[in-house]
Amino acid sequence: MFLPQLPHPPRSGGRIVTAPLVEGLAKNHEVHLFSLLHGEQGEDEGKEFLSRKLAGVHVAPGAKRFDLPVLGQSLFSRYPYKVHRFTQPELAKLAAKAAKKTPPDAIHCQNFYTACYARDLEAFRKVLYQENFETRMLERWAETAGQKVLGRLVRLELKRTLHFEMECPFWFDRIATISRQDEDAWRASAARFPETLRRFEGRLRTIRPSVDLDYYRAARVEEVPSPFPDDGRKRIVFTGLFGYEANVDGAVWLATEALPKLNRDKYSLWLVGQKPSVAVQKLHAPPDVIVTGAVPDVRPFLLHADLSVVPLRIGGGIRLKILEALALGCPVVSTSVGCEGLWSSVDPPIWTIADTPEEFAAALESSSALSRNREEMFAWVAERFSPARFVEEMEALYCGKS
Secondary structure, eight states: OEESSOOOSOOSHHHHHHHHHHHHHHTTSOOEEEEEEOSOTTHHHHHHHHHTTSSEEEEEEOOOTTOHHHHHHHHTSSSOHHHHHHOOHHHHHHHHHHHHHSOOSEEEEESGGGTHHHHTOOOSEEEEEESOOHHHHHHHHHHHSOSSHHHHHHHHHHHHHHHHHHHGGGGOSEEEESSHHHHHHHHHHGGGOHHHHHHHTTTEEEOOOOOOTTTTOGGGTTTSOOSSOOSSOEEEEEESOTTSHHHHHHHHHIIIIIGGGSOGGGEEEEEEOSSOOHHHHTTOBTTTEEEEEOOSOSHHHHHHOSEEEEOOSSOOSOOHHHHHHHHTTOOEEEOTGGGTTSOBTTBOOSSEEOOSHHHHHHHHHHHTTSOOOHHHHHHHHHHHOOHHHHHHHHHHHHTTOO
């Protein structure tokens, strides 16, 4: 299994997807994990934890989020920046050595930017799992990035990412997307690439992820004190990595366009997550907006909040933060983009969807006043996103049953 980062501890979107899968597979299979290290808190603990559960944990240093040497290398390449950032020769050598010693039955790559590791390795089945159809996310970002330097760079990366996401399916026997919307978007983009579209026939499908249901039971954190002051305000929480462009855009939009339409003395917005960008740090203005930075555990924030919000305007895939909030019994307000892939006309949402600043502000006011049914919210998540179901569907891909 090739992952962009260690799946433990599962504190961010990507890790929340991969942690239950890796641990579930390890119960019945010999799993060798290959991952990059990014100098983040908890990596040593994560490696030690995984080493006790897996047949092998192989790691190599990863590049920084914005790495100038990697950026320079990518500017003269047909491959996008993320592929260069996450494809490290040291990790590829470790994989080649391990595959020679113990030929793998199946190879799993998480996201397109780890796909190069599988290209030159042999296995009965090679599977690519996409948390996002990156081209779609970049298309949305290009719409809001303007015409200056950032806009030009985004459009360059969009072009290279599109071509890479049309090329890499030929290296895999099966491809799975995290949502039906991403699958449909990938197929639609492939209409301009007939060979890729043919490659998708019988190979591309959607497999929803899972969340650790036991970890997000309210009973696990009920005795933890509330992290909020007792000031009579409604607490609105937005969780995530606040160096990630989609979260930065959403936080700024929420704080500057939607929140001012409310009575500011009645609400506090809490931006809870690590690595806040400069733009997010500038929003910090207690008691109206609080930027916490990294916290040891987001669960107490979600358990004691009046609302969890997902104000995203760009991005793709599935927002697992919605499932985390619902599992802990916290009502949710999201934009349409923020909750893509989680509901359909035959399986409607149990949260509120709003897209304009006026609609979002009104939804915050009305939803924060509603009574909540924690058991009903948890049951909704458990019925659709259980780890056992996720592992079973992925095993079918590895074993040639699907």
